Amino acid sequence: MxxxxxxxxxxxxxxxxxxxxxxxxxxxxxxxALRISPGLLFPDRLKIIYGQLMxxxxxxxxxxxxxxxxxxxxxxxxxxxxxxxxxxxxxAGVNSGLVVYEYSALQIKQAVVGYGKAGKNQVMEMIRxxxxxxxxxxxxxxxxxAVAVCHLNxxxxxxxxxxxxxx
Amino acid sequence: MxxxxxxxxxxxxxxxxxxxxxxxxxxxxxxxALRISPGLLFPDRLKIIYGQLMxxxxxxxxxxxxxxxxxxxxxxxxxxxxxxxxxxxxxAGVNSGLVVYEYSALQIKQAVVGYGKAGKNQVMEMIRxxxxxxxxxxxxxxxxxAVAVCHLNxxxxxxxxxxxxxx
Numbered sequence: 001m002x003x004x005x006x007x008x009x010x011x012x013x014x015x016x017x018x019x020x021x022x023x024x025x026x027x028x029x030x031x032x033a034l035r036i037s038p039g040l041l042f043p044d045r046l047k048i049i050y051g052q053l054m055x056x057x058x059x060x061x062x063x064x065x066x067x068x069x070x071x072x073x074x075x076x077x078x079x080x081x082x083x084x085x086x087x088x089x090x091x092a093g094v095n096s097g098l099v100v101y102e103y104s105a106l107q108i109k110q111a112v113v114g115y116g117k118a119g120k121n122q123v124m125e126m127i128r129x130x131x132x133x134x135x136x137x138x139x140x141x142x143x144x145x146a147v148a149v150c151h152l153n154x155x156x157x158x159x160x161x162x163x164x165x166x167x
Numbered sequence: 168m169x170x171x172x173x174x175x176x177x178x179x180x181x182x183x184x185x186x187x188x189x190x191x192x193x194x195x196x197x198x199x200a201l202r203i204s205p206g207l208l209f210p211d212r213l214k215i216i217y218g219q220l221m222x223x224x225x226x227x228x229x230x231x232x233x234x235x236x237x238x239x240x241x242x243x244x245x246x247x248x249x250x251x252x253x254x255x256x257x258x259a260g261v262n263s264g265l266v267v268y269e270y271s272a273l274q275i276k277q278a279v280v281g282y283g284k285a286g287k288n289q290v291m292e293m294i295r296x297x298x299x300x301x302x303x304x305x306x307x308x309x310x311x312x313a314v315a316v317c318h319l320n321x322x323x324x325x326x327x328x329x330x331x332x333x334x
Contacts, residue, residue, distance in 0.1 A: 043257045043267040050258055076246045080237060083250020088258055090210045090251070091217055100210040 002155065003029065005062035005098070006148030007053075008140045009086040012038055014049050015140025018060050021152035028131035030060055031141040042081075046088045053092035065093035066151035068143070069102035103150050108143075111150035169322065170196065172229040172260075173315030174220075175307045176253040179205055181216050182307025185227050188319035195298035197227055198308040209248075213255045220259035232260035233318035235310070236269035270317050275310075278317035 001022045008015035013036070018029040034052050036045045057065075067090060073079035093100045106116040113126050124142040127133070130149065137145075168189045175182035180203070185196035201219050203212045224232075234257060240246035260267045273283040280293050291309040294300070297316070304312075 041267075042269075043261045046254055046258050047261040050262070070247055071244060073243045073247065076240045076243060077238060079243045079246035080240065080250040080253070083247040084254030084257070086247070087213055087251030087254030091213050091255055091258060094210045094214040095217070100208075102209075 002064070002152060003060070003062045004064050004066055004148045004151050005057060005060065005093070006144040006146065006151065007065060007067045007089045007093075008143035008147065009049075009067065009082065009089045010140065011042070011045060011081040011085040012036055013138075013140050014053070014085060014089060015138060015142070015144035016053065016056060017141055017145030017148050018056075018062055019145060019148040019152060021155075026130065026149060026152060028133065028145070030056075031137065031145055032056075033138040033140045042084070046084060049085055049088040050092050053089055054096060057092060057096045057098065062098065064151065065090070065098045065100045066147045067093075067100060067102055068108060068147050069104050071104070101151050103147060103154070107154070108146050108150040111153045112146045169231070169319060170227070170229045171231050171233055171315045171318050172224060172227070172265075173311040173313065173318065174232060174234045174256045174260075175310035175314065176216075176234065176249065176256045177307065178209070178212060178248040178252040179203055180305075180307050181220070181252060181256060182305060182309070182311035183220065183223060184308055184312030184315050185223075185229055186312060186315040186319060188322075193297065193316060193319060195300065195312070197223075198304065198312050199223075200305040200307045209251070213251060216252055216255040217259050220256055221263060224259060224263045224265070229265065231318065232257070232265045232267045233314045234260075234267060234269055235275060235314050236271050238271070268318050270314060270321070274321070275313050275317040278320045279313045 003020045006017045014034045017031040020027040090100050109118040110116045113122050123146050127142045127145045170187045173184045181201045184198040187194040276285040277283045280289050290313050294309045294312045
């Protein structure tokens with residue numbers, strides 16, 4: 001059984017989703033979204049993302065972290081802001097001793113919906129269906145759960161092909 | 168007397184420069200460049216930037232951090248990478264209890280050379296002259312010293328106008 005935390009980073013809202021998998025079954029552990037007041041100074045926002053994720057990791061004890069690898073952004077300024085939030089999330093992972101894996105949006109959608117060009121709503125509905133979540137879910141938390149699912153599914157198929165590979 | 172650490176962040180090389188100022192005189196304390204092997208995985212690079220800056224801050228005890236505020240990058244991909252390295256450096260500051268200040272390239276060049284469109288070499292030569300540094304200096308470390316100088320000069324002129332203002 002492996003427990004993974006998936007992260008959907010953003011400077012205003014960072015989603016997280018924790019999932020357990022044994023190679024055949026997946027179990028939802030927790031999900032949420034850290035919403036940070038845009039009134040705060042940027043360094044303080046990074047401190048909150050880092051600190052809250054450190055606490056969530058400490059409370060839930062995942063063994064690895066999966067983060068979406070971003071290649072696109074509206075513009076250079078928003079890419080810089082997203083990069084800083086992403087850096088804070090990744091640091092919370094590596095400084096907690098987790099191995100951090102990166103997956104493209106294409107890989108994540110293919111792993112969750114089976115179709116690389118699926119829309120955001122399709123991913124969210126599939127995540128709710130997969131885990132039998134009745135209530136609506138924060139879109140950032142759904143995306144974070146999707147990255148964790150992608151990691152666990154990719155990992156289990158990788159393990160079938162390459163037995164003995166780490167984590 | 169205020170001691171500031173200036174940072175020139177980058178995913179391959181992050182420059183730092185520590186300067187002390189009392190409102191009229193500036194004193195060079197230390198400078199250097201953290202060069203990170205491009206062969207390392209990106210999360211490990213962030214861990215090194217964060218960890219080494221935490222140690223440098225702990226050893227030199229600056230009271231505040233100044234970082235260049237970046238608005239431009241070659242493309243979205245390099246902006247994301249730069250943002251992550253910048254996020255790691257800023258986090259090392261806020262997690263060490265430092266207030267982090269941001270200055271534009273224009274402000275930095277104006278503060279150091281007196282001319283907002285000065286070239287990189289002019290900034291480097293002015294930094295060497297200002298501190299009487301005989302040996303050549305790493306360009307990233309020179310840029311980091313320039314941000315620290317900008318903060319201390321801006322701060323002292325601000326203090327003259329607004330006595331009683333913090334840090």
